[in-house]
Amino acid sequence: MEYRSARLRDRGLTEAYLKATGMIEEEFDRPLILVMNSWNELHPGHMHLRAIADAVKAGVRLAGGVPFESNTIALCDGIRTPASNKYVLPSREIIVDSIETTAETFQADGMVLIASCDKIEPACLMAAARVNIPTVIVSGGAMLAGTVNGHRATNADMNTAGSGYRDGVKLTRQEMSELTESLCGTPGGCWGMGTANTMACLIEAIGMSLPGCACAHAVDSAKYRLAKRSGMAVVELVQKNLRPADIMTEAAFENCVTVNEAIGGSTNSFMHIPAIAHEMGVDFPIERFDVISARTPQLVAVMPSGPYYMSDLRDAGGMQAVMKELEPLLHTEVRTVTGRTLAENFENAKNYNDEVIRPMDRPFHPTGSHAVLKGNLAPQGCVIKKSATPECMMEHRGPARVFETCEGAMSAIRGGEIQAGDVIVIRYEGPKGGPGMREMVDITRTLSSIGCEDKVALITDGRFSGYSSGAVFGHVSPEAQEGGPIAVIRDGDMIRYSIPERSIELEVSAEEIRERLKAWRPKEIQFKGYLRRYANLVSSGCDGAVMK
Template identity: 40%
Template sequence: MADKPLRSQKSYGKLDRDGFIHRSWIKGTGLPDHVFDGRPIIGICNTWSELVTCQVHLRELAGFVKRGIWEAGGVPIEFPAMSLPETQMRPTAMLFRNLLAMEVEESIRANPIDGVVLMGGCDKTTPGLLMGAASVDLPAIFVSSGSMLNGKFQGHDIGSGTDVWRFSEAVRAGEMTLADFMSAEAGMSRSAGVCNTMGTASTMASLTEALGISLPNNAALPAVDSRRKVLAHVTGNRIVQLVKDDVRISQVITRQAFENAILMHAAVGGSTNAVVHLLALAGRLGVPLDLHDFDEIAREAPLLVNLMPSGKYLMEDFCYAGGAPAVMKELGSLIHRDAVTVSGLTQGEIADAAQVWNREVIGTREAPIGPSSGVWVLKGNLCPDGAILKPSAATPELLTHRGRAVVFETIEDYHARIDDPDLEVDATSILVLKGCGPKGYPGMPEVGNMALPPKLLHQGVRDMVRISDARMSGTAYGTVILHVAPEAEAGGPLALVRNGDEIVLDGPNRTLDLLVDEAELVRRRQAWEAGREPSKYTRGWYKLYIDTVLQADRGVDLDFLVGKSTADVTRESH
């Protein structure tokens, strides 16, 4: 046992009135006297919900975590946190990531627990849980919900999200019937679990392993695989030991851990959403991490994993091929092998024990699935604070491109005009969407991968350069420039783009420029500022969010939540 007294003993260990109150009320849940003998009290922060396939099975999985905690001599106490169903929440789940983080932070800090098991999986749930726990800095460990089984349709595997976008474009192009499109629906999501592609959920699960905050194989084991129950049980064992050894989240998720995560992100062809999530998590921990780190650190890391949307296979195949530990093995000398993990092993020891079982799914650095992947970080007069592009999901010929802007001022404007056969657009045009950044939507929705105009789809066009201050689904693909900072709503140059303006993308040189002279931009800015209307959001979470949210290059966290915090409460109970 660590010399430092258990935090829970301040509530449950006192033989006075306060101790009486704390013990008596928790005994009402069915706990006997002898569990208050100084054993670690372990919180299980569970985002279970019937609103989301990703986490619908977490109540059952929590039972295996509890079993492991009891076995190791701890006392498990489960408590809820809000679930963020990506496909159900309106206007966008990202609007509520920081709210979840605040709830998790205060729930952990306020209650007499010594460590916490975080349980989640859907896109914004994993970063929200990690951000909240990081701000308290108790011993913590993550259990992801796991991915759903491979989708099946007409004798073929289909992937969550990725094939939705593909099928939808095929219907709009007249190449797929609506009846076939609707029949694919039932076969896409065949079990509990997160998207079976390398979308944001599976990306973040993979990054928990690279960050060292989950046990090996946490990312790829399917949600319904019995081995995920075993992993949950062993996770319960480990959190008790982490408390006894006083291993806190800040000792695990270090600068080295973030660099390993960036390498993992590139190697798996991970979601662009991971960029804002890792930046926000680093901000909570006080770890220096910059947008350009994602480009610089990952330049030597090729695409090693052949999964949709950057490749062919799905998460179930990734599991059978060796999962995240096998990727770390193939990254070899690029990773920080001495980085610690919650398993008690270093990343190097985990990698050494891993095997690759299918080279079609996981390649080698010498024979990768694709070239250096990750994200490209662009700069230029259109994105002075940066924008990102995922080259492995883009059309190579479009990574260097010059075209005229077709501008949509809002997402409503886009929906109203994109199907218009008289829309002035051709294959060389660049679609520009404004008003969808952190403040603008609000919440920075996944609308950056704009569907193409039907008039071009019928001509065989399947990709165009698209630019916005929005995000896109991790399951999506295309030559899509995202997270333009500052966003239009914050007065970034994106707000000043007009129809017909020429824009130049030079991906290899990481530049994105609007070819409009500065004097004209000054005139446009004056007109834009004069025409601004006051925000229609005047109360509640929306107002707090809009007033304090940071831009994409800083992780889209709230400004007053950045920086290290502690597990200390301001006053003792009386």
């Protein structure tokens, strides 16, 4: 067969330039595989990916392909200031564009995309959908949890490190230094079910990575074997012309959401999955998440939804064992990058620990881990991880404490200005209003560390970390910058929500809300450059925060 990359030869200087890279005559008749890496030295989740790429390239060569490695950017959500956090979600679109541009310019026959963390993994799925050439994704794997004071690091330790408080007491510089030296055991993505590991699991669930890839840790030798086999697999996909459009079907997206609900995934998945579906031309509104959640039991409780770690999930059998337990709820006939169906992939999977991966008749929770609430405060919806919400906060009514920025809310919390029963409202932090939809992880960690997680609620048009817990509602849509009702909430207004009823209400009359909105004006975006362009083009968080 003639490969797409064959167009590059016999084109004057193009062939000469390729030969300048070291290509020889025989290689022009073989599939050219783009190995798009996100390695960099700025990011603990990505610092080991150079070796992963070497393994991928070895696999490509074993299968008769010609690998070319290139790079895209990767930002760490944990290594940033409150101001620079505005760039993290928008970086997803830069990554998608860079992969598309590289793949199309070099006319690659296939791609292997390598990523470990929050925005980079979903960007790889979006790029695979957009370019639609045979593609395999290799997730870089989780780090191992460190040892803190003789025990494995916990979510409480993460909260302490993020907030600087333990049991409401401010840590000394020495205590902080000891904690931060102990918290992260190895390179890799964070060790719980944050966004990084959620997306790795969902990449495997949707069929775009090899079985076992999601739970193989960054330091596992299995990760390098899987990387090599991924290089081999993409050459086979090219020969079969099996593309992302053949794999990421509507049925596969339903599988993806089912798995997300069963594993207690990050609320950021509620942005990423619609964005990936948008690139694939599949309509997948967040209302469908709630329908799927209602019929899906939660079988896995990795931190912050429970006591377990990604290493426990790996040892119990990983995602193939989870999907075998979920088999009655999945479309098992869908195709995957192995060339086989989902059912064929997990046919021989075993659940080695039914406390870590519960069976369907003995779940951690009878329904999925998330809920979508609507009401006059969030007409288009908002999202909460109910599996990480204290039982006493499943329903609540309290007075609003309104802040225009994360910084204003944090100052009030640390100053002791928030009272039990308050509903903190943080607005103008959405995709347009931030701009960039910052994570509120510093705030949720502080609330937890000072003992307020079960005493106050938090509502925002921003978003949360996969590690956030508590009665925290994100992605409120329409956001404040677009004139959503959250823009006109006033201090003291009563807010009532009910997670079981899927309702969230501002106890103000419809007429009063209309009058307030008549007097409202959007704030002026102060940023220039990419963030200004992003603010002008980005859609709602409930639509995936895609640039249109």
